[in-house]
Amino acid sequence: MITDQSIFQAIALTLAQAIVLISVAPAIVGLIRKVKARLQCRQGAGIFQPYADLRKLFRKQPVVSTTASWIFTATPYIVFASTLTAGLLVPVFASQMPLNFAGNILAFVYLLALGTFFLILAGLDAGSSFGGMGSSRESIVASLTEPAMIMAIFAIALAAGSTNLSTIVHKTALLEGIVTDPSSHVMALAALFIVTLAETGRVPVDNPATHLELTMIHEAMVLEYSGRYLAVMEWASGIKLLVFLTLIANVFVPWGIATRVTPVALSIGLAVYVVKVAGLAVLIGTIECMFAKLRLFRVPDLLGVAFILALLGLLFFYILRG
């Protein structure tokens, strides 16, 4: 909470977290691509290639469709802002984030939804069929992920007695006031992992490396973007991926995170964090190589599994606790 930290320290911590999220996100995207390339017996571009791509995009002159309205040019910034704000509610390297009081897990979910809403609008704005198709598909995927996500997070929140993310992470890291109950935790983890794949547009729900009209969801929505707008969009989607990986890494295995604000603890926290999300990125890259993309109308089954898992997690929590 904000009480035992000076306002100065609070702002510094928040800014540091924002900078970590913004700067690490492209590397994670690069890492996943590298893992995929290696598993497909390709050399692949370097891990830091996305930074160069972003740099290039920033310098290009953007083209905006003549049919588009101000929604089209405003959306990249809204998506960026909402994703980053949601990211600031998840503790990254220090468990007690000053912004903890500003929003709990529901605020996190709904902030991301704000970005999704504008992304769907932007997809429709250019007037091509591709954009509309992406928007339509994105909305069905979002509709099915959200209930599963809320249930999974609630199952975790119960154990910590809080729905504020920093509080959950802090308590779990210190094993304080936690009802240890691995079965419900594991089920919630599985549910949240499926949700992560769906929300961040990864295989088997969506394929981020495709521009085929039959398969794309997220890419179809941002198809009309170019130049700096595309750069901001890409960066935001990288941050979203990283934020979800952070959520999984820190809520389920928070150990190593800085529970006190000292230089040593913070550096250890940051190092452990990078290792954890890199590990998860490798896992995602591997999964993307092992599975084929699902047909759109098989996706509800997968997300249904996530929902049921989360619900079982909740039930187990109540039954095992007695």
Added chain:
Amino acid sequence: MAILLFLTLVGYAAGLLLPLCVPARPKVQNILAHGLAGVAAVGGCCLGITGLLAAKPFEMSVPSTLPLLTFAIRLDPLASFFLLTISLVSLAASIYALGYVTKFYGRVSMSLLGSLFNGFLLSMTLVVIADNGFFFLIVWELMSLISYFLVVTEHEKSDVRYAGLFYLIMTHVGTAFILLTFLLLFQESGSFSFDAFRQPEQSLPDGMKTMVFLTALIGFGTKAGFVPLHVWLPYAHPAAPSHISALMSGVMIKTAIYALVRVCFDFFGGYFPWWWGFVVLAIGAVSAVLGVMYALMEHDLKSLLAYHSVENIGIILLGIGAGMIFHSYGFEELAALGLIAGLYHTINHAIFKALLFFGAGSLLYATHTRNMEEYGGLLRRMPWTGACFLIGAVSIAALPPTNGFISEWLVFQSLFLSYEIPSLFMKLMLPIAAAMLALTGVLALTCFAKAFGISFLALPRSSHAKHAEEVPWPMRIGMGFLAAGCVALGLAPMLAVPIMDRVTASMIGASISEKMLALGGWALTPVNVEFSSISSPVLGLVLAATAAFGLALVALHGGTRAYRYGKTWACGLNVTPRMEYSATGFVQPIKRVFSTIYQPTVKLETDFLEESRYFAKRRRFEFHIEPVFQKYLYDSVVTFMSGLAHRLRIVQAGSLHLYLAYMFVTLVMLLLLAL
């Protein structure tokens, strides 16, 4: 306070009578009627605020010559809160109507429309402040009848007449049940005054209590329009002129919520079994999900909004139901939280739904059609309407930092805090209701992405949309007023929560606003600060800061270069409106995934050329979804009734002699009975 009350009632009464007396010049009648309504609505707002702040309820009563009827008025915090909600929306509607009704000049009698408008507002005001059952029924019936007349304003259209008739029947079935409720209460207390109903020592037998609850639930439920009593809503609300639709959807259905809270928490003093709360919760959850699902399939903008009222009433009932459950288990603070969540969503829904109906009205005004598939590209032609509609859409989709988010957040919290309840069943049911609420929220997001995206973005889909122009100033001011309300109630919950807390404190006795506002009001928590907290002003600030950060990032990388316009790439063809995604196409995946609920039927007929089966001469595509409740619940009743009527027609032979014989037989029978 009496002066304010006088001003409000006289203002509406004058607005009711004067337009009928002035010469038939539409412009004069318009300004007179809506100006007076606006003044009276301001009086109503002030009255509501004073009523909420007053130490004890304001009471007034005028006896009548009829037995059991007193014109008793009581302004307790609950009544004041609903009065404030109604008056706020009425004020906006009065301003908006000044511009909107000009489209009826010469077609509809302006004196009648203006007079009925005032009568409608007057009757709604009286409904929430009435303190006598008999009086309540009279004004309730007035409200229903006047709204019927307003629904059939454009009675030359046959679908409007059908909608009106449907509404009239449904509302009277509802009134019958409400009458039954009051008669049951009267039977026990021997009086129609609300004071007699709320005597705590009055001990109704359990069976009787249940009867009263069920009749009230059905009676007020038909007005509130929850599933399965919602069927009239999507017909009647769109048929009325748009400022009336806004009032009906935004506030009239809330009078039913008012009455349900009044009956459960006031008349029964909160003494009810847990399953009442569960029934309300279950109805709320089902209404929320089904309401938004049917809304998704609507392409008539106003019907879509009407279905969203079903959804939002469901969300309000989720809050109130959770409050009732907590109350029956003795968790008074959590009960207050649930009730506050429900009330907060009540005022929020009143504001954003009225705003959206105004937006739909503006589109109708500018394009002369309600069909979304004929809109498109309107954001450039109607920037004000577009911006206001967008704010309303973001609010109803419960996205931060607007008002819909705050109240849905509170409903979620009261459902999550279910882990405190001792019963395992309830522990599980409330989170499942929360999951249904999550589904509702995201489907509402989809629905409004569709509504806004298809209507306002991309290319115009018809010549109507191509030639649309921005609406006149009064309409823009009406919308802007409500849009500002959406933002204010979203960013400043610390100002709104204490107001609702006064209502729950008077109903339940637990005052929790101090516990709900942490960090000097900057953060909002559901009683338990450890469990969760949120701060919408800070979130808004962080959003603004991060957006600025993004802009700075772009500027640093030479982002100052102007962009270039180019045509949307359409595989080498010229982009035409026919390439755009339509509303139907947009929701196709949802229709398919939830086909169990929609039960869609698709019919495709093709006439081929005689020469070859490879060339089609004509194709006919037909598609509709099955309105399940209408088909299985209502149609069977209608079939039964018309069958019965058919049978009974035998007695009606058309011969005068036979009728005289009936009379004679009846007379003889009565005489025999009298003996």
